[in-house]
Amino acid sequence: MNLIHRCITGTALALTLTPTLTAASGVESGKLPFKPLPVPGGVAVVALPAQATAPKVSYHGQPVLVRKGPSGWQAVVGLKLSAKPGEDALDVDGHAVSFTIKPKQYPEQRVQLKNQRQVTPNAEDEARIEKEQLLIGPAWKAWPEGFAPSLHFGRPTPGALTASFGMRRIFNGEPRSPHAGLDIRAPQGQAVRAPAEGVVVLTGDFFYSGNAVFIAHGEGVVSLLCHLSKITVKQGQKVKVGDLVGEVGATGRASGPHLHWSLSLNDARVDPRIFLHL
Structure with a gap:
């Protein structure tokens, strides 16, 4: 097992716990705690x-x-x-x-941003983004030893879930890549918590994601929690479901305070709602 699969270097990030978060397994029982959805993004x-x-x-x-x-x-x-x-x-x-x-069609989402550079980065921004991808790419593939994900996740912060996952996004009238995460409406400063057990493999302040925390839950399952106003965990730190990791914010490419949660299996971003008991 190489170092990348054990831990990714980065800066510190914060995450918070919701009282409703509970641990559930399904690993030993043989019954998976979610309903399969074999569609793009599923x-x-x-x-x-x-x-x-x-x-x-x-x-x-x-x-x-x-x-x-x-x-x-x-x-x-x-x-x-x-x-x-x-x-x-x-x-x-x-x-x-x-x-x-199976096929699935996602709707379109139009977003108006005040900062045009977050829509069309300049040369300096592009250089920054390229460097950040060298860190972020391996984080999505992290496979830390000793972790077996339960595949049951708690909501990382209270708030209404949007239907944003998979939407074809248009920023300031310009088409961009589909939205590969779930947005949760929440006020600035609200606690963000680990949705499941894992290890923090990367934290940092990134061009698009803002203040972000990557948590590897084991066996190629990775969460990204981003746009945070504050990060409270460090790279290499082990977290349990509900542990505080940060606070809701609007850093990076965000039109207002909210939590963006991406969930990845085998380096494929999937809809986190598949694993939530709503």
Whole structure:
């Protein structure tokens, strides 16, 4: 296991806990605590060939989380928003196992920002963004030892969930990439808490995300909590569900105070609502 899979270097970030957050497993029971949604931006659960030990599974070159199901092993696969509907396949111990991605249409979102540079970065901004991606890229792939995610997550801060995940975004009239996270409406300074157990693999102040915290929950499952006004955790710090990590803010590319929560499986950003018991 290399250092990148253990920990990513960065600066400190803050996260807070909501009283309603509770831990739930599903790892030992064999029953997954969510309903599969095999669409772009969703999660597929793929039955695997029967065998005594867990197989090694990858999808488009990324290792995939494997769980023991009621009737055998199953792969829990994150699907990127760019995934094409139709037949696709996993690599399972060197053999292809096919599954189907269903179509899904996401609505359009128009956002007006006061800072035009957050829509069209200048050369200096672009250089900064490029450097930040060298840190952020490995953080999404973190696979720390000793962590097995329960795949049950608590809401990281109280507030109304928006339908923003997957929306085709238009900033100041200019089309940009789809929104790969869930926004939670919340006031400035409200506590943000860890949605599940994990280790903080990266914190920092980034051009688009503002003050941000990356938490690796294990086996390629990673949360990003961003636009924070304050960060209260450090890189390498272990957190439990509900631990404070920061406070709601409007840093980075944000039109006002809110929490942005991205959740990633096998380096694919998926809709966090799939894992919430609403």
